[in-house]
Amino acid sequence: MQPALRPSLPEPPAQSAHDRVYRGLRQQVMHGELFPGTPLTLRGIGKSFGVSMTPAREAVRRLTAEGALTFSASGRVATPELSNERIEELASIRALLEPELASRALRRAHMALIDRMQSINEANARAIHRQDPVDYIRTNLEFHRTLYLRAQSPAMLGLLETVWLQLGPTMRALYTRLRRTTAPPHHRLILEALRAGDDAALRLALRTDVTQGLRHLVV
Amino acid sequence: MQPALRPSLPEPPAQSAHDRVYRGLRQQVMHGELFPGTPLTLRGIGKSFGVSMTPAREAVRRLTAEGALTFSASGRVATPELSNERIEELASIRALLEPELASRALRRAHMALIDRMQSINEANARAIHRQDPVDYIRTNLEFHRTLYLRAQSPAMLGLLETVWLQLGPTMRALYTRLRRTTAPPHHRLILEALRAGDDAALRLALRTDVTQGLRHLVV
């Protein structure tokens, strides 16, 4: 969990049962803890969170609305198995939104932010070396989100997180399949563009980071 | 309702109770039938759709996940009252997504599509003359959606519809306040750019249509 990220997203404690379930499931999906096509059951979810079916159903309903889960034929719940077209479309949405968010964040960026991103990036490199897919996905998203939070554009970030959510299981399948041992090279470019205050370079670095990262997703 | 639009969005009949409620409420919100801050109750929703609280709750949960409804203090459900910053942010998201969708649709556009858009636009002009805010919003969205459906980018269109949904009540408040009697000039430019096959002009026309239309929203 990343307690340091919370203050910018003004979500109150909101400790209702369905909200606990929602957050828990959402994190599992976004961080790639679940493979594509993993079947879920309302009773199973409820039991694993210690609640009844009702809050589990609401959380699932909410997550399906965001594309994090799908209803297979006749209402069975599962993580999505994306077609190649869908993957490419989601990647192009990332390529549209992320440079814009980065550009907005650039105006408000300061040294402490860049340092924080750098340390997250080092954790990301360690996850790669450890060959830990979940931690790799988690730190990678955290790297990006840390930057975008500075954009002060909650609606746009929310939309982007929806996209990440849909890609979660697919990214897990990818990063489990190809066991890379070298860090993605573009995070360094992002940090350099940030330090230089170069908007065009930053946009380009993000676009390539996103499209390169998802290039290998197409089966 | 627009039965002609259905085939491209491959949504099955899906006649469960919560889905009927979801679609009904969603349309009410997106088409501006509800003003910002309108309070809703689960029991009231259920009664007006002839179902119990359970499906009503699921539909509301799903709509709040999309930003169509908000939970006011201590769980009361209401349509959102957006701040100026949020309105501007949503407008800039529209300005980002809609030119992209239009550009993708341009490659696949044909004469029948343009004719259909033109006839929708005439219905839109009639709604303006009749000073019917709901029908104005409905035909305006239909004009745009008819174009974007051709982009064959369901995920991007889905994201955009989420944005429309969030703006629904606010647009209703606007178009009720300022009683315009002249059609927005940019739809004509969009049609001309489509006929000419001019990508740059089309992108520009959409960007100005979106930003001009929402310029008056800021209170």
Added chain:
DNA sequence: TCACGCGGTTTGTGATCACAGTTTGCGATG
């Protein structure tokens, strides 16, 4: 050996209920 069919089990759905918190409206009091 393989395909088919059938019954037990599991699954999502929707209704109902008890409960706690909030709002509301009426009446008493200054």
Added chain:
DNA sequence: CATCGCAAACTGTGATCACAAACCGCGTGA
């Protein structure tokens, strides 16, 4: 006449239940 207070009504929450449909596995038959 205005203001405060309290009780009744209302609201969302979560649990439980009945039910129908889908699924799974085993056994039978070709």
